[in-house]
Amino acid sequence: MASLITCPHCGTRPKEEFSIRGAAAPKRPSPTAKDEAWHRYVYVRDNPKGRILEYWHHVAGCRRFLVVERDNLTHEVFGVTDAAELERAGADE
Amino acid sequence: MSINLLHRHVLEDHISGFETDPNPNHLSVIRRPVIFSVLAHAGQETAVAEALWNAEDVAPRFCGPSEWLAVSRTVGAETVAGMLSAIAGASVVDQSDGRALMEISGPSVRKILGRCVAVDLHPEVFEQGHSAAMLCCHATANVARTGADTFEIIVPRSFAGSVFEELMEMGREHGLTRGFAD
The missing domain is CATH 3.30.1360.120 (Probable tRNA modification gtpase trme; domain 1)
Structure with missing residues:
Protein backbone atom coordinates (compact mmCIF):
# COMPACT_ATOMS: atom_id res chain seq x y z
CA MET A 1 0.00 0.00 0.00
CA ALA A 2 2.10 2.78 -1.28
CA SER A 3 -0.05 5.88 -1.41
CA LEU A 4 -0.78 7.18 2.04
CA ILE A 5 -3.23 10.00 2.49
CA THR A 6 -3.38 11.84 5.79
CA CYS A 7 -7.06 12.46 6.38
CA PRO A 8 -7.62 15.50 8.62
CA HIS A 9 -10.20 13.52 10.62
CA CYS A 10 -8.86 9.96 10.65
CA GLY A 11 -5.10 10.22 10.29
CA THR A 12 -2.83 8.47 7.81
CA ARG A 13 -4.70 5.93 5.71
CA PRO A 14 -3.96 3.86 2.60
CA LYS A 15 -5.48 4.84 -0.73
CA GLU A 16 -7.66 1.70 -0.66
CA GLU A 17 -9.94 3.45 1.80
CA PHE A 18 -10.66 6.27 -0.64
CA SER A 19 -12.53 6.76 -3.86
CA ILE A 20 -11.10 9.35 -6.23
CA ARG A 21 -13.85 11.64 -7.48
CA GLY A 22 -12.01 13.69 -10.09
CA ALA A 23 -10.36 17.07 -10.44
CA ALA A 24 -11.26 19.69 -7.87
CA ALA A 25 -9.92 22.71 -9.75
CA PRO A 26 -12.72 23.26 -12.34
CA LYS A 27 -15.48 25.36 -10.82
CA ARG A 28 -19.04 24.27 -11.49
CA PRO A 29 -20.86 26.96 -13.52
CA SER A 30 -24.13 28.38 -12.27
CA PRO A 31 -27.30 26.57 -13.45
CA THR A 32 -28.16 29.53 -15.67
CA ALA A 33 -24.71 29.71 -17.26
CA LYS A 34 -24.38 29.52 -21.04
CA ASP A 35 -24.19 26.14 -22.75
CA GLU A 36 -20.59 26.86 -23.74
CA ALA A 37 -19.61 27.20 -20.09
CA TRP A 38 -21.31 23.90 -19.25
CA HIS A 39 -19.77 22.22 -22.25
CA ARG A 40 -16.36 23.39 -21.12
CA TYR A 41 -17.01 22.21 -17.57
CA VAL A 42 -18.31 18.77 -18.52
CA TYR A 43 -16.27 17.82 -21.59
CA VAL A 44 -13.29 20.10 -22.11
CA ARG A 45 -10.96 19.20 -19.30
CA ASP A 46 -7.24 19.79 -18.95
CA ASN A 47 -4.98 16.83 -18.46
CA PRO A 48 -2.23 18.42 -16.39
CA LYS A 49 1.02 16.84 -15.38
CA GLY A 50 2.39 17.69 -11.97
CA ARG A 51 0.64 19.30 -9.01
CA ILE A 52 -3.13 18.78 -9.18
CA LEU A 53 -6.15 19.20 -6.92
CA GLU A 54 -8.43 16.22 -6.64
CA TYR A 55 -11.54 15.24 -4.73
CA TRP A 56 -11.01 12.13 -2.65
CA HIS A 57 -13.96 10.56 -0.87
CA HIS A 58 -12.96 8.78 2.32
CA VAL A 59 -15.48 6.00 1.81
CA ALA A 60 -14.17 3.56 4.39
CA GLY A 61 -13.43 6.14 7.04
CA CYS A 62 -15.13 9.38 7.95
CA ARG A 63 -17.06 9.46 4.63
CA ARG A 64 -16.06 13.08 4.05
CA PHE A 65 -15.02 14.59 0.75
CA LEU A 66 -11.42 15.73 0.89
CA VAL A 67 -9.42 17.88 -1.47
CA VAL A 68 -6.00 16.33 -2.00
CA GLU A 69 -3.21 18.31 -3.58
CA ARG A 70 -0.75 15.88 -5.07
CA ASP A 71 1.72 15.37 -7.87
CA ASN A 72 0.42 12.88 -10.39
CA LEU A 73 3.95 12.21 -11.59
CA THR A 74 5.79 11.55 -8.33
CA HIS A 75 2.71 10.70 -6.18
CA GLU A 76 3.90 13.19 -3.61
CA VAL A 77 1.05 14.51 -1.48
CA PHE A 78 1.28 18.19 -0.54
CA GLY A 79 -1.87 18.74 1.45
CA VAL A 80 -5.26 17.31 2.39
CA THR A 81 -8.21 19.49 3.37
CA ASP A 82 -11.84 18.78 4.07
CA ALA A 83 -13.75 19.96 1.00
CA ALA A 84 -16.35 21.73 3.17
CA GLU A 85 -13.64 23.65 5.00
CA LEU A 86 -12.04 24.66 1.73
CA GLU A 87 -15.42 25.84 0.46
CA ARG A 88 -15.99 27.86 3.62
CA ALA A 89 -12.52 29.41 3.38
CA GLY A 90 -13.22 30.31 -0.25
CA ALA A 91 -16.56 31.91 0.66
CA ASP A 92 -14.92 34.06 3.34
CA GLU A 93 -12.45 35.58 0.91
CA MET B 1 -40.16 -25.64 16.61
CA ARG B 32 -27.03 -8.42 22.02
CA PRO B 33 -25.14 -5.13 22.22
CA VAL B 34 -26.85 -1.78 22.16
CA ILE B 35 -25.44 0.41 19.39
CA PHE B 36 -26.83 3.82 18.53
CA SER B 37 -25.58 6.20 15.91
CA VAL B 38 -25.45 9.80 17.03
CA LEU B 39 -25.28 12.75 14.67
CA ALA B 40 -24.76 16.30 15.86
CA HIS B 41 -26.67 19.16 14.29
CA ALA B 42 -24.65 21.95 12.72
CA GLY B 43 -22.96 24.06 15.34
CA GLN B 44 -23.68 21.60 18.17
CA GLU B 45 -20.67 19.32 17.58
CA THR B 46 -18.64 20.12 20.68
CA ALA B 47 -21.64 20.16 23.03
CA VAL B 48 -22.87 16.78 21.78
CA ALA B 49 -19.37 15.28 21.97
CA GLU B 50 -18.98 16.49 25.54
CA ALA B 51 -22.37 15.09 26.54
CA LEU B 52 -21.54 11.76 24.91
CA TRP B 53 -18.20 11.45 26.66
CA ASN B 54 -19.78 12.28 30.00
CA ALA B 55 -22.69 9.87 29.55
CA GLU B 56 -22.73 6.92 31.93
CA ASP B 57 -22.93 3.28 30.78
CA VAL B 58 -22.33 4.35 27.18
CA ALA B 59 -19.03 4.15 25.33
CA PRO B 60 -18.74 6.67 22.48
CA ARG B 61 -16.97 5.65 19.28
CA PHE B 62 -15.73 8.22 16.80
CA CYS B 63 -16.87 7.70 13.20
CA GLY B 64 -16.30 11.07 11.58
CA PRO B 65 -16.81 14.75 12.24
CA SER B 66 -20.03 15.17 14.25
CA GLU B 67 -20.80 11.47 13.95
CA TRP B 68 -20.43 8.83 16.64
CA LEU B 69 -21.59 5.41 17.68
CA ALA B 70 -22.76 4.95 21.25
CA VAL B 71 -22.15 1.41 22.47
CA SER B 72 -23.44 -0.20 25.62
CA ARG B 73 -23.26 -3.75 26.89
CA THR B 74 -24.75 -3.17 30.28
CA VAL B 75 -27.99 -1.25 29.81
CA GLY B 76 -30.95 -1.82 27.50
CA ALA B 77 -31.86 -0.02 24.31
CA GLU B 78 -34.73 1.93 25.92
CA THR B 79 -32.48 3.34 28.62
CA VAL B 80 -29.81 4.35 26.12
CA ALA B 81 -32.40 5.85 23.79
CA GLY B 82 -33.83 7.90 26.63
CA MET B 83 -30.40 9.04 27.72
CA LEU B 84 -29.21 9.98 24.25
CA SER B 85 -32.40 11.72 23.17
CA ALA B 86 -31.95 14.02 26.17
CA ILE B 87 -28.83 15.45 24.52
CA ALA B 88 -29.74 18.72 22.83
CA GLY B 89 -28.79 19.14 19.20
CA ALA B 90 -28.31 15.45 18.43
CA SER B 91 -30.14 12.99 16.22
CA VAL B 92 -30.12 9.42 17.47
CA VAL B 93 -30.88 6.19 15.60
CA ASP B 94 -30.89 2.66 17.01
CA GLN B 95 -28.45 0.51 15.02
CA SER B 96 -28.31 -2.47 17.38
CA ASP B 97 -29.87 -4.89 14.87
Missing part, protein backbone atom coordinates in the same frame (compact mmCIF):
# COMPACT_ATOMS: atom_id res chain seq x y z
CA SER B 2 -39.78 -22.35 14.86
CA ILE B 3 -36.65 -20.30 15.19
CA ASN B 4 -37.14 -16.81 16.38
CA LEU B 5 -34.93 -14.90 13.93
CA LEU B 6 -35.06 -11.80 16.06
CA HIS B 7 -33.01 -13.55 18.72
CA ARG B 8 -30.75 -15.42 16.36
CA HIS B 9 -27.33 -13.89 16.06
CA VAL B 10 -25.89 -13.48 12.57
CA LEU B 11 -22.72 -15.37 13.59
CA GLU B 12 -24.64 -18.31 15.06
CA ASP B 13 -23.83 -20.48 12.02
CA HIS B 14 -20.15 -19.52 12.14
CA ILE B 15 -19.75 -20.40 15.78
CA SER B 16 -20.94 -23.96 15.91
CA GLY B 17 -19.43 -27.29 16.78
CA PHE B 18 -17.12 -27.89 19.68
CA GLU B 19 -16.96 -25.39 22.47
CA THR B 20 -13.33 -24.89 23.34
CA ASP B 21 -11.82 -23.21 26.33
CA PRO B 22 -10.71 -19.71 25.36
CA ASN B 23 -7.02 -19.32 24.59
CA PRO B 24 -5.12 -16.17 25.63
CA ASN B 25 -5.97 -14.81 22.18
CA HIS B 26 -9.73 -14.84 22.04
CA LEU B 27 -12.42 -13.34 19.84
CA SER B 28 -15.68 -12.97 21.66
CA VAL B 29 -18.92 -12.02 19.99
CA ILE B 30 -21.31 -9.97 22.03
CA ARG B 31 -24.76 -11.38 21.48
CA GLY B 98 -27.75 -3.63 12.01
CA ARG B 99 -24.33 -4.02 13.57
CA ALA B 100 -22.31 -6.86 15.02
CA LEU B 101 -19.96 -6.27 17.92
CA MET B 102 -16.84 -8.38 18.39
CA GLU B 103 -14.09 -8.09 20.94
CA ILE B 104 -10.63 -9.40 20.24
CA SER B 105 -8.11 -9.64 23.04
CA GLY B 106 -4.86 -11.30 23.92
CA PRO B 107 -1.11 -10.80 23.81
CA SER B 108 -0.90 -11.20 20.01
CA VAL B 109 -3.88 -9.00 19.24
CA ARG B 110 -1.80 -6.32 17.51
CA LYS B 111 -0.14 -8.87 15.25
CA ILE B 112 -3.51 -10.33 14.30
CA LEU B 113 -5.18 -6.98 13.72
CA GLY B 114 -2.12 -5.75 11.84
CA ARG B 115 -3.10 -8.13 9.07
CA CYS B 116 -6.64 -6.82 8.99
CA VAL B 117 -6.32 -3.06 9.19
CA ALA B 118 -3.87 -0.61 7.65
CA VAL B 119 -3.70 1.65 10.67
CA ASP B 120 -0.87 2.04 13.15
CA LEU B 121 -2.09 0.33 16.32
CA HIS B 122 0.87 1.21 18.51
CA PRO B 123 -0.42 2.24 21.97
CA GLU B 124 1.24 5.65 21.65
CA VAL B 125 -0.59 6.35 18.39
CA PHE B 126 -3.82 4.43 18.85
CA GLU B 127 -4.36 5.05 22.55
CA GLN B 128 -6.73 3.33 24.90
CA GLY B 129 -10.21 4.73 24.38
CA HIS B 130 -9.33 5.79 20.84
CA SER B 131 -11.65 4.67 18.05
CA ALA B 132 -11.91 5.23 14.32
CA ALA B 133 -13.73 4.04 11.26
CA MET B 134 -11.41 2.02 9.05
CA LEU B 135 -11.21 -0.78 6.56
CA CYS B 136 -11.00 -4.05 8.51
CA CYS B 137 -10.80 -7.25 6.44
CA HIS B 138 -12.08 -5.32 3.39
CA ALA B 139 -15.18 -4.10 5.21
CA THR B 140 -15.92 -0.73 6.75
CA ALA B 141 -15.61 -1.20 10.47
CA ASN B 142 -15.27 0.85 13.59
CA VAL B 143 -12.29 -0.29 15.62
CA ALA B 144 -11.72 0.90 19.17
CA ARG B 145 -9.05 0.17 21.71
CA THR B 146 -10.81 -0.66 24.96
CA GLY B 147 -7.78 -1.98 26.81
CA ALA B 148 -4.04 -2.43 26.43
CA ASP B 149 -4.57 -5.65 24.48
CA THR B 150 -8.29 -5.43 23.78
CA PHE B 151 -9.99 -4.09 20.69
CA GLU B 152 -13.64 -3.77 19.86
CA ILE B 153 -14.76 -4.15 16.26
CA ILE B 154 -18.17 -3.01 15.06
CA VAL B 155 -19.15 -4.15 11.58
CA PRO B 156 -22.38 -3.97 9.59
CA ARG B 157 -24.43 -7.10 10.19
CA SER B 158 -24.21 -8.34 6.60
CA PHE B 159 -20.40 -8.14 6.67
CA ALA B 160 -20.06 -9.80 10.06
CA GLY B 161 -19.68 -13.32 8.65
CA SER B 162 -16.87 -12.53 6.25
CA VAL B 163 -15.04 -10.30 8.72
CA PHE B 164 -15.35 -12.97 11.40
CA GLU B 165 -14.00 -15.70 9.12
CA GLU B 166 -11.08 -13.55 8.03
CA LEU B 167 -10.24 -12.56 11.60
CA MET B 168 -10.18 -16.25 12.56
CA GLU B 169 -7.97 -17.01 9.57
CA MET B 170 -5.52 -14.28 10.51
CA GLY B 171 -5.49 -15.42 14.11
CA ARG B 172 -5.04 -19.12 13.42
CA GLU B 173 -1.26 -18.85 13.72
CA HIS B 174 -1.70 -17.36 17.20
CA GLY B 175 -4.28 -19.93 18.31
CA LEU B 176 -7.21 -17.51 18.24
CA THR B 177 -10.35 -19.03 19.71
CA ARG B 178 -13.89 -17.72 19.39
CA GLY B 179 -17.15 -17.83 21.19
CA PHE B 180 -20.16 -15.89 22.31
CA ALA B 181 -19.52 -13.68 25.29
CA ASP B 182 -22.59 -14.85 27.21
Whole structure:
Protein backbone atom coordinates (compact mmCIF):
# COMPACT_ATOMS: atom_id res chain seq x y z
CA MET A 1 0.00 0.00 0.00
CA ALA A 2 2.10 2.78 -1.28
CA SER A 3 -0.05 5.88 -1.41
CA LEU A 4 -0.78 7.18 2.04
CA ILE A 5 -3.23 10.00 2.49
CA THR A 6 -3.38 11.84 5.79
CA CYS A 7 -7.06 12.46 6.38
CA PRO A 8 -7.62 15.50 8.62
CA HIS A 9 -10.20 13.52 10.62
CA CYS A 10 -8.86 9.96 10.65
CA GLY A 11 -5.10 10.22 10.29
CA THR A 12 -2.83 8.47 7.81
CA ARG A 13 -4.70 5.93 5.71
CA PRO A 14 -3.96 3.86 2.60
CA LYS A 15 -5.48 4.84 -0.73
CA GLU A 16 -7.66 1.70 -0.66
CA GLU A 17 -9.94 3.45 1.80
CA PHE A 18 -10.66 6.27 -0.64
CA SER A 19 -12.53 6.76 -3.86
CA ILE A 20 -11.10 9.35 -6.23
CA ARG A 21 -13.85 11.64 -7.48
CA GLY A 22 -12.01 13.69 -10.09
CA ALA A 23 -10.36 17.07 -10.44
CA ALA A 24 -11.26 19.69 -7.87
CA ALA A 25 -9.92 22.71 -9.75
CA PRO A 26 -12.72 23.26 -12.34
CA LYS A 27 -15.48 25.36 -10.82
CA ARG A 28 -19.04 24.27 -11.49
CA PRO A 29 -20.86 26.96 -13.52
CA SER A 30 -24.13 28.38 -12.27
CA PRO A 31 -27.30 26.57 -13.45
CA THR A 32 -28.16 29.53 -15.67
CA ALA A 33 -24.71 29.71 -17.26
CA LYS A 34 -24.38 29.52 -21.04
CA ASP A 35 -24.19 26.14 -22.75
CA GLU A 36 -20.59 26.86 -23.74
CA ALA A 37 -19.61 27.20 -20.09
CA TRP A 38 -21.31 23.90 -19.25
CA HIS A 39 -19.77 22.22 -22.25
CA ARG A 40 -16.36 23.39 -21.12
CA TYR A 41 -17.01 22.21 -17.57
CA VAL A 42 -18.31 18.77 -18.52
CA TYR A 43 -16.27 17.82 -21.59
CA VAL A 44 -13.29 20.10 -22.11
CA ARG A 45 -10.96 19.20 -19.30
CA ASP A 46 -7.24 19.79 -18.95
CA ASN A 47 -4.98 16.83 -18.46
CA PRO A 48 -2.23 18.42 -16.39
CA LYS A 49 1.02 16.84 -15.38
CA GLY A 50 2.39 17.69 -11.97
CA ARG A 51 0.64 19.30 -9.01
CA ILE A 52 -3.13 18.78 -9.18
CA LEU A 53 -6.15 19.20 -6.92
CA GLU A 54 -8.43 16.22 -6.64
CA TYR A 55 -11.54 15.24 -4.73
CA TRP A 56 -11.01 12.13 -2.65
CA HIS A 57 -13.96 10.56 -0.87
CA HIS A 58 -12.96 8.78 2.32
CA VAL A 59 -15.48 6.00 1.81
CA ALA A 60 -14.17 3.56 4.39
CA GLY A 61 -13.43 6.14 7.04
CA CYS A 62 -15.13 9.38 7.95
CA ARG A 63 -17.06 9.46 4.63
CA ARG A 64 -16.06 13.08 4.05
CA PHE A 65 -15.02 14.59 0.75
CA LEU A 66 -11.42 15.73 0.89
CA VAL A 67 -9.42 17.88 -1.47
CA VAL A 68 -6.00 16.33 -2.00
CA GLU A 69 -3.21 18.31 -3.58
CA ARG A 70 -0.75 15.88 -5.07
CA ASP A 71 1.72 15.37 -7.87
CA ASN A 72 0.42 12.88 -10.39
CA LEU A 73 3.95 12.21 -11.59
CA THR A 74 5.79 11.55 -8.33
CA HIS A 75 2.71 10.70 -6.18
CA GLU A 76 3.90 13.19 -3.61
CA VAL A 77 1.05 14.51 -1.48
CA PHE A 78 1.28 18.19 -0.54
CA GLY A 79 -1.87 18.74 1.45
CA VAL A 80 -5.26 17.31 2.39
CA THR A 81 -8.21 19.49 3.37
CA ASP A 82 -11.84 18.78 4.07
CA ALA A 83 -13.75 19.96 1.00
CA ALA A 84 -16.35 21.73 3.17
CA GLU A 85 -13.64 23.65 5.00
CA LEU A 86 -12.04 24.66 1.73
CA GLU A 87 -15.42 25.84 0.46
CA ARG A 88 -15.99 27.86 3.62
CA ALA A 89 -12.52 29.41 3.38
CA GLY A 90 -13.22 30.31 -0.25
CA ALA A 91 -16.56 31.91 0.66
CA ASP A 92 -14.92 34.06 3.34
CA GLU A 93 -12.45 35.58 0.91
CA MET B 1 -40.16 -25.64 16.61
CA SER B 2 -39.78 -22.35 14.86
CA ILE B 3 -36.65 -20.30 15.19
CA ASN B 4 -37.14 -16.81 16.38
CA LEU B 5 -34.93 -14.90 13.93
CA LEU B 6 -35.06 -11.80 16.06
CA HIS B 7 -33.01 -13.55 18.72
CA ARG B 8 -30.75 -15.42 16.36
CA HIS B 9 -27.33 -13.89 16.06
CA VAL B 10 -25.89 -13.48 12.57
CA LEU B 11 -22.72 -15.37 13.59
CA GLU B 12 -24.64 -18.31 15.06
CA ASP B 13 -23.83 -20.48 12.02
CA HIS B 14 -20.15 -19.52 12.14
CA ILE B 15 -19.75 -20.40 15.78
CA SER B 16 -20.94 -23.96 15.91
CA GLY B 17 -19.43 -27.29 16.78
CA PHE B 18 -17.12 -27.89 19.68
CA GLU B 19 -16.96 -25.39 22.47
CA THR B 20 -13.33 -24.89 23.34
CA ASP B 21 -11.82 -23.21 26.33
CA PRO B 22 -10.71 -19.71 25.36
CA ASN B 23 -7.02 -19.32 24.59
CA PRO B 24 -5.12 -16.17 25.63
CA ASN B 25 -5.97 -14.81 22.18
CA HIS B 26 -9.73 -14.84 22.04
CA LEU B 27 -12.42 -13.34 19.84
CA SER B 28 -15.68 -12.97 21.66
CA VAL B 29 -18.92 -12.02 19.99
CA ILE B 30 -21.31 -9.97 22.03
CA ARG B 31 -24.76 -11.38 21.48
CA ARG B 32 -27.03 -8.42 22.02
CA PRO B 33 -25.14 -5.13 22.22
CA VAL B 34 -26.85 -1.78 22.16
CA ILE B 35 -25.44 0.41 19.39
CA PHE B 36 -26.83 3.82 18.53
CA SER B 37 -25.58 6.20 15.91
CA VAL B 38 -25.45 9.80 17.03
CA LEU B 39 -25.28 12.75 14.67
CA ALA B 40 -24.76 16.30 15.86
CA HIS B 41 -26.67 19.16 14.29
CA ALA B 42 -24.65 21.95 12.72
CA GLY B 43 -22.96 24.06 15.34
CA GLN B 44 -23.68 21.60 18.17
CA GLU B 45 -20.67 19.32 17.58
CA THR B 46 -18.64 20.12 20.68
CA ALA B 47 -21.64 20.16 23.03
CA VAL B 48 -22.87 16.78 21.78
CA ALA B 49 -19.37 15.28 21.97
CA GLU B 50 -18.98 16.49 25.54
CA ALA B 51 -22.37 15.09 26.54
CA LEU B 52 -21.54 11.76 24.91
CA TRP B 53 -18.20 11.45 26.66
CA ASN B 54 -19.78 12.28 30.00
CA ALA B 55 -22.69 9.87 29.55
CA GLU B 56 -22.73 6.92 31.93
CA ASP B 57 -22.93 3.28 30.78
CA VAL B 58 -22.33 4.35 27.18
CA ALA B 59 -19.03 4.15 25.33
CA PRO B 60 -18.74 6.67 22.48
CA ARG B 61 -16.97 5.65 19.28
CA PHE B 62 -15.73 8.22 16.80
CA CYS B 63 -16.87 7.70 13.20
CA GLY B 64 -16.30 11.07 11.58
CA PRO B 65 -16.81 14.75 12.24
CA SER B 66 -20.03 15.17 14.25
CA GLU B 67 -20.80 11.47 13.95
CA TRP B 68 -20.43 8.83 16.64
CA LEU B 69 -21.59 5.41 17.68
CA ALA B 70 -22.76 4.95 21.25
CA VAL B 71 -22.15 1.41 22.47
CA SER B 72 -23.44 -0.20 25.62
CA ARG B 73 -23.26 -3.75 26.89
CA THR B 74 -24.75 -3.17 30.28
CA VAL B 75 -27.99 -1.25 29.81
CA GLY B 76 -30.95 -1.82 27.50
CA ALA B 77 -31.86 -0.02 24.31
CA GLU B 78 -34.73 1.93 25.92
CA THR B 79 -32.48 3.34 28.62
CA VAL B 80 -29.81 4.35 26.12
CA ALA B 81 -32.40 5.85 23.79
CA GLY B 82 -33.83 7.90 26.63
CA MET B 83 -30.40 9.04 27.72
CA LEU B 84 -29.21 9.98 24.25
CA SER B 85 -32.40 11.72 23.17
CA ALA B 86 -31.95 14.02 26.17
CA ILE B 87 -28.83 15.45 24.52
CA ALA B 88 -29.74 18.72 22.83
CA GLY B 89 -28.79 19.14 19.20
CA ALA B 90 -28.31 15.45 18.43
CA SER B 91 -30.14 12.99 16.22
CA VAL B 92 -30.12 9.42 17.47
CA VAL B 93 -30.88 6.19 15.60
CA ASP B 94 -30.89 2.66 17.01
CA GLN B 95 -28.45 0.51 15.02
CA SER B 96 -28.31 -2.47 17.38
CA ASP B 97 -29.87 -4.89 14.87
CA GLY B 98 -27.75 -3.63 12.01
CA ARG B 99 -24.33 -4.02 13.57
CA ALA B 100 -22.31 -6.86 15.02
CA LEU B 101 -19.96 -6.27 17.92
CA MET B 102 -16.84 -8.38 18.39
CA GLU B 103 -14.09 -8.09 20.94
CA ILE B 104 -10.63 -9.40 20.24
CA SER B 105 -8.11 -9.64 23.04
CA GLY B 106 -4.86 -11.30 23.92
CA PRO B 107 -1.11 -10.80 23.81
CA SER B 108 -0.90 -11.20 20.01
CA VAL B 109 -3.88 -9.00 19.24
CA ARG B 110 -1.80 -6.32 17.51
CA LYS B 111 -0.14 -8.87 15.25
CA ILE B 112 -3.51 -10.33 14.30
CA LEU B 113 -5.18 -6.98 13.72
CA GLY B 114 -2.12 -5.75 11.84
CA ARG B 115 -3.10 -8.13 9.07
CA CYS B 116 -6.64 -6.82 8.99
CA VAL B 117 -6.32 -3.06 9.19
CA ALA B 118 -3.87 -0.61 7.65
CA VAL B 119 -3.70 1.65 10.67
CA ASP B 120 -0.87 2.04 13.15
CA LEU B 121 -2.09 0.33 16.32
CA HIS B 122 0.87 1.21 18.51
CA PRO B 123 -0.42 2.24 21.97
CA GLU B 124 1.24 5.65 21.65
CA VAL B 125 -0.59 6.35 18.39
CA PHE B 126 -3.82 4.43 18.85
CA GLU B 127 -4.36 5.05 22.55
CA GLN B 128 -6.73 3.33 24.90
CA GLY B 129 -10.21 4.73 24.38
CA HIS B 130 -9.33 5.79 20.84
CA SER B 131 -11.65 4.67 18.05
CA ALA B 132 -11.91 5.23 14.32
CA ALA B 133 -13.73 4.04 11.26
CA MET B 134 -11.41 2.02 9.05
CA LEU B 135 -11.21 -0.78 6.56
CA CYS B 136 -11.00 -4.05 8.51
CA CYS B 137 -10.80 -7.25 6.44
CA HIS B 138 -12.08 -5.32 3.39
CA ALA B 139 -15.18 -4.10 5.21
CA THR B 140 -15.92 -0.73 6.75
CA ALA B 141 -15.61 -1.20 10.47
CA ASN B 142 -15.27 0.85 13.59
CA VAL B 143 -12.29 -0.29 15.62
CA ALA B 144 -11.72 0.90 19.17
CA ARG B 145 -9.05 0.17 21.71
CA THR B 146 -10.81 -0.66 24.96
CA GLY B 147 -7.78 -1.98 26.81
CA ALA B 148 -4.04 -2.43 26.43
CA ASP B 149 -4.57 -5.65 24.48
CA THR B 150 -8.29 -5.43 23.78
CA PHE B 151 -9.99 -4.09 20.69
CA GLU B 152 -13.64 -3.77 19.86
CA ILE B 153 -14.76 -4.15 16.26
CA ILE B 154 -18.17 -3.01 15.06
CA VAL B 155 -19.15 -4.15 11.58
CA PRO B 156 -22.38 -3.97 9.59
CA ARG B 157 -24.43 -7.10 10.19
CA SER B 158 -24.21 -8.34 6.60
CA PHE B 159 -20.40 -8.14 6.67
CA ALA B 160 -20.06 -9.80 10.06
CA GLY B 161 -19.68 -13.32 8.65
CA SER B 162 -16.87 -12.53 6.25
CA VAL B 163 -15.04 -10.30 8.72
CA PHE B 164 -15.35 -12.97 11.40
CA GLU B 165 -14.00 -15.70 9.12
CA GLU B 166 -11.08 -13.55 8.03
CA LEU B 167 -10.24 -12.56 11.60
CA MET B 168 -10.18 -16.25 12.56
CA GLU B 169 -7.97 -17.01 9.57
CA MET B 170 -5.52 -14.28 10.51
CA GLY B 171 -5.49 -15.42 14.11
CA ARG B 172 -5.04 -19.12 13.42
CA GLU B 173 -1.26 -18.85 13.72
CA HIS B 174 -1.70 -17.36 17.20
CA GLY B 175 -4.28 -19.93 18.31
CA LEU B 176 -7.21 -17.51 18.24
CA THR B 177 -10.35 -19.03 19.71
CA ARG B 178 -13.89 -17.72 19.39
CA GLY B 179 -17.15 -17.83 21.19
CA PHE B 180 -20.16 -15.89 22.31
CA ALA B 181 -19.52 -13.68 25.29
CA ASP B 182 -22.59 -14.85 27.21
